[in-house]
Amino acid sequence: MDVALQGSLFDTSLALGSLAGIQRTPLSHGAWVDHLPGWLRGASALFADLVDGVPWHAERRQMYDRVVDVPRLLCFYGETDPLPHPILDEARTALSAHYHPELKEPFRTAGLCYYRDGRDSVAWHGDRIGRGNTEDTMVAILSVGAARALLLRPKDGGGPTVRHALGHGDLIVMGGSCQRTWDHAVPKTSKPVGPRISIQFRPRGVR
DNA sequence: GGAATCCACGGTGG
DNA sequence: TCCACCGTGGATTC
Numbered sequence: 001m002d003v004a005l006q007g008s009l010f011d012t013s014l015a016l017g018s019l020a021g022i023q024r025t026p027l028s029h030g031a032w033v034d035h036l037p038g039w040l041r042g043a044s045a046l047f048a049d050l051v052d053g054v055p056w057h058a059e060r061r062q063m064y065d066r067v068v069d070v071p072r073l074l075c076f077y078g079e080t081d082p083l084p085h086p087i088l089d090e091a092r093t094a095l096s097a098h099y100h101p102e103l104k105e106p107f108r109t110a111g112l113c114y115y116r117d118g119r120d121s122v123a124w125h126g127d128r129i130g131r132g133n134t135e136d137t138m139v140a141i142l143s144v145g146a147a148r149a150l151l152l153r154p155k156d157g158g159g160p161t162v163r164h165a166l167g168h169g170d171l172i173v174m175g176g177s178c179q180r181t182w183d184h185a186v187p188k189t190s191k192p193v194g195p196r197i198s199i200q201f202r203p204r205g206v207r
Numbered sequence: 208g209g210a211a212t213c214c215a216c217g218g219t220g221g
Numbered sequence: 222t223c224c225a226c227c228g229t230g231g232a233t234t235c
Contacts, residue, residue, distance in 0.1 A: 063228050064216045071228070123227055161212095190210075213233080219226090 014042035014087055019098045022171070028159055029181035033152065034173040035164060040142060043169035046087055047144040050197050054084050056114055071121050071188070073114035079204070083110055088142075092201050095140045095173075102175070103138050107201035115148060115196045118189040126155065126179045127202070138175040140201040144168055146194035152184045166196070 022036045040046065056073035075084075083089050088110060096106035113122070127139050143166040150172060153161040166172060166186075174184070 061227070062218055064218080066229090068228060121228085123229090125227075128225090187211090209235105211233105211235080214231090216229095217227105219224105221223105221225100 012042050012045075014040070014045045016040055016087070016090055016094055019094065019171075022173075025162070027152065027162065027176075027178065027182060028154055029156075029177050031174070031176045031178035031182050033162070033164065033178065034171070034175065036171040037167055038169045039171040040087070040091070040144065040169035043144040046085060047168075047195075047197055049085050050112065050144070051114070051195070054112055054114075071119065073116065075112045075114075077110040077112070079108040084112075088199060091142055091199075095171075095201060099138060099140070099173070099175075103203070105203045107140060107203060109202050109204060111200040111202070113198045113200070115145075115186065115198070117195060118191060118193040121188040122186045124153070124183040124185040126181075126183050127174075127200075128179065136175075136177050137179055137203060138173065139179065140171065140173045141166075142199040142201075143170045143172065143196060144199075145196035148186050148193065148196050149189070150184060150186055152178075152182050154182050156181070166198070 017036075017039050019036065019039070022034045025033045025035065027033065054075045056075055058073055059070040060067050061070055077083055083092070092107045092110070096103065100106070115121070127137065145168060147165050147167045150164045150166050151161050152164070152174075153159070164172060174182075178184075
C-alpha cells in the first residue's frame with residue numbers, strides 16, 4: 001500500500017510520492033521541462049538536516065577588477081561520495097528508473113546549492129558538461145525550503161522567458177536539448193524570501 | 208519609483 | 222591555445 005494513502009497520520013513523514021503526475025512542458029528546439037510539485041513530503045525535515053549536515057562552501061570569484069562572493073553556498077557530491085541524506089539516495093534511484101531509457105545512464109552526481117535569501121541567485125547559464133560537448137544531458141532538481149522562481153529562455157533569443165515557481169518539495173527536470181539550447185537562472189528578488197536548498201542530480205560531474 | 212531587463216566588463220579553467 | 226563562462230552595477234524601459 002502506498003504510504004500516501006495511509007492518511008494524515010503520516011503527513012509529515014519524509015517520503016517521496018509517485019512520479020506519475022509529472023507535467024511536461026515542451027519548449028522550442030527540442031527542449032522540455034518536467035514539473036512535479038510536492039514530490040517530497042515532509043521536506044522540512046530534509047531541509048533542516050541539510051542546513052546542518054552539509055559542509056557548505058562559500059566561494060569567491062574574480063570578476064573583472066574585483067573578487068566577489070558567489071551568491072549562494074555550494075557543495076558537490078561526486079559519483080563515489082556518499083550523499084548527505086538517505087532520502088537523496090532514494091530520489092536518485094527513483095529518478096534514474098523513471099527516466100530510463102531516455103536517460104541513457106543513471107543519475108550519479110549531486111550538486112547542492114543553498115540560497116540563503118533573496119540576495120542569493122544564479123545567473124543565466126546552461127549546464128554544460130565539459131568544453132565543446134554537444135551531447136544533451138538531463139538534470140533533475142529537487143527543491144526544498146522557500147519558493148523561488150526558475151526562469152528559462154532560449155539562448156538564441158527567439159522566444160519568451162518561461163517561469164516556474166519552485167516550491168517546497170518540488171521536482172523539476174530539464175531534458176532534451178534544454179542545457180544546450182536554453183539558459184536558466186534563479187534571479188535575485190527584493191521580496192522577503194526565506195532560505196532554499198536545491199539538489200541537482202546529473203549523470204556526471206559539473207563542479 | 209520600484210521592478211524587470213539588458214549590457215559591458217575581463218581573468219580563468221577546461 | 223583560445224574562448225565561453227560568470228556576477229555586478231549602471232542604464233533603460235516600463
